[in-house]
Amino acid sequence: MKETKAQFVLAATDPSSFPRDQRAEVAFLGRSNVGKSSLLNSLLGVRGLARTSSTPGRTQSINFFLIEQSYYFVDLPGYGYAKTSKEKRRAWGQLIERYLAERPQLVLSILLVDARHEPTLSDLQMKSWLQHHGLPFWVVCTKVDKLSANERRKAQQQAMATLGTDRVIPYSSITREGSGQVWEVIRSSVARSS
Numbered sequence: 001m002k003e004t005k006a007q008f009v010l011a012a013t014d015p016s017s018f019p020r021d022q023r024a025e026v027a028f029l030g031r032s033n034v035g036k037s038s039l040l041n042s043l044l045g046v047r048g049l050a051r052t053s054s055t056p057g058r059t060q061s062i063n064f065f066l067i068e069q070s071y072y073f074v075d076l077p078g079y080g081y082a083k084t085s086k087e088k089r090r091a092w093g094q095l096i097e098r099y100l101a102e103r104p105q106l107v108l109s110i111l112l113v114d115a116r117h118e119p120t121l122s123d124l125q126m127k128s129w130l131q132h133h134g135l136p137f138w139v140v141c142t143k144v145d146k147l148s149a150n151e152r153r154k155a156q157q158q159a160m161a162t163l164g165t166d167r168v169i170p171y172s173s174i175t176r177e178g179s180g181q182v183w184e185v186i187r188s189s190v191a192r193s194s
Ligand code: GTP
Pocket: 030, 031, 032, 033, 034, 035, 036, 037, 038, 039, 051, 052, 053, 054, 055, 056, 057, 058, 059, 060, 076, 077, 078, 079, 142, 143, 144, 145, 146, 171, 172, 173, 174
């Protein structure tokens, strides 16, 4: 597996610690446990760069990774974990809101949804948020290795219909199915911005 040069730069729990840098950023957003950190690791061909866990709510800060010295991958904390306290949820909302609203260098958001379930209300809210801020996004349907080819097609169609976009890529961080297409989308967004 080809490895892409990547390094962890910082974990921000407050907008004042976002990198002071003009380089392009690609953000990974989605429900807790949907596979954001796994997507990041599998795209880069590096195990354990972004911490993954079967315990939802693992990633609680906004984590910045510098890729090929030229742009950032941004791993956002997941939403929709039922056991998270109200207070934490509010803090999460504010942090993400500020991030999405105040980062002109954010060239692409990748919204992850679980291929095995219909997109949730929070997923729809997230999508509205992105549209409200005029941010370009693609949807990645994760964990398709758990589905048959037929179920996979259905999941993709359902995500397209519910989220109102045809920019949906089926993905598995285990088989790496979909990684070529995800990289294409990332590279063209980053190239357009430079
Ligand atoms: P938070 O940081 O809590 O928001 O979660 P996350 O979205 O970063 O999820 P993470 O990557 O930690 O993955 C959660 C669980 O799903 C882990 O047990 C992963 O191994 C598993 N997982 C992630 N992607 C896939 C996939 O494509 N296929 C399968 N079968 N399992 C996956």
